[in-house]
Amino acid sequence: MPLRDYIEKAKEVLDKNWMGEYTVPSVHLYPHQWNWDSGFIAIGYSRYNMERAVREILHLFEAQWKNGMLPQIVFNKNALGRYFPEPDFWRTDLSPYAPDNILTSGITMPPIHGYAVLKMYENAREKDRLIPFLKFIYPKLIKLHEYLYLERNPDDNGLIYIRHPWESGMDNSPMWDPVLERIDIDKVDIPEFERKDNKIIDPEQRPKDIDYKRYIYLVDIFRKNRYDEKRIFEECPFIVIDPLFNSILCASNEALVQIADIIKEDYKKPEEWFLMTARAVRDNLFSSEKKIFFAYDYVQKELIEVETAAGFMPLFGGIASTQQALKIYEHLDSLSFCRLGEKNCFAIPNYDKRKKDFSPHNYWRGPVWININWMLYQGLLRYKFKQKAEHLEITIMELPMRFGFYEYFDSFTGKGYGTKDFSWTAALFIDLAY
């Protein structure tokens, strides 16, 4: 089948998931609007339908909290009852900052939006027509980053923390195991709840019940504290500095500097934020011996030495020094992840393949994800690892073409897992195919 037919198929996936004002990740599994998904989706749309790209971002930012937080989920009032947890569980109405008349969750996600908006501008054929949008959205993007630097930056050094695995986007990554295992589910009170995800998708491909108990325990802490960041920070056992989140933040800070330049705004703030976070990540999260960046457990005050694809993401954020980039390249291009010329491997799996608990089919514990590989591709290009970047580009396009627009893929066979017709797989495929 010619490439243009696959592009048409990808567009059909996005049409199916388009709700009139925004796009759901998947009609069955995720029937609401998701924070970072919309960033990736807007990048895809901007290749062929700028109006939708703009509406996607505008709808998400309508739900921005009064303190600047951009919520992980904006709920579709017509689809309530199909996902867990939904507003009745989050109770964000207890927070003075939640938006009026819009239902959201009470956590955030990796702030890809500054980067996505700049990509939209770069892809625009009539750039002038996008200027009013840039002017409108720029202060909102600044407000989001301001929230992170004011409320999530406890040492004032630019290392931003997340307070729930869902905020990382890599929910059940093995990176979070050591932190979550400290929550003794037999000793703490966990509210009653019923999962919906594992009735729709094979439970073998989803997080375990014990993971969900801990996720829900954390949400309960948030709502009991009425989403007050200071009180949550004191009580929450999951306070973690994630290299993925901080790298994406850096990429967006850099994009905000460029957007400011285009619309003739002052760019001092994002420039300072970029330098501060980049330096802090370089100096504190890198292991020269293990050739990767690690997450940091702020409660235990130690690095979490678990090798996942998040540890390569400082390439995407423009954070890694040349020395660090060369080291992490060796690791990324090894049998632990996927080596150039290696047989039976597609792109970069989310976890070191040689670890005992690596799983080729379980969610964020091993499979290949298109958004992560798309960001790694951008990072490899940036650091001039051209051959590897091209290889990644080819393999991540091959996956949906051969196996369908799935949510994630088997790192050895390429088989698709999770939900079918997944929006960011389609959107980023379109971006690469154009």
Ligand code: 2M8
């Ligand atoms: C997955 O996460 C949600 C919770 O946010 C879930 O499992 O219910 C993750 O893959 C996340 O990164 C993604 O944004 C979301 C929607 O696609 O699904």
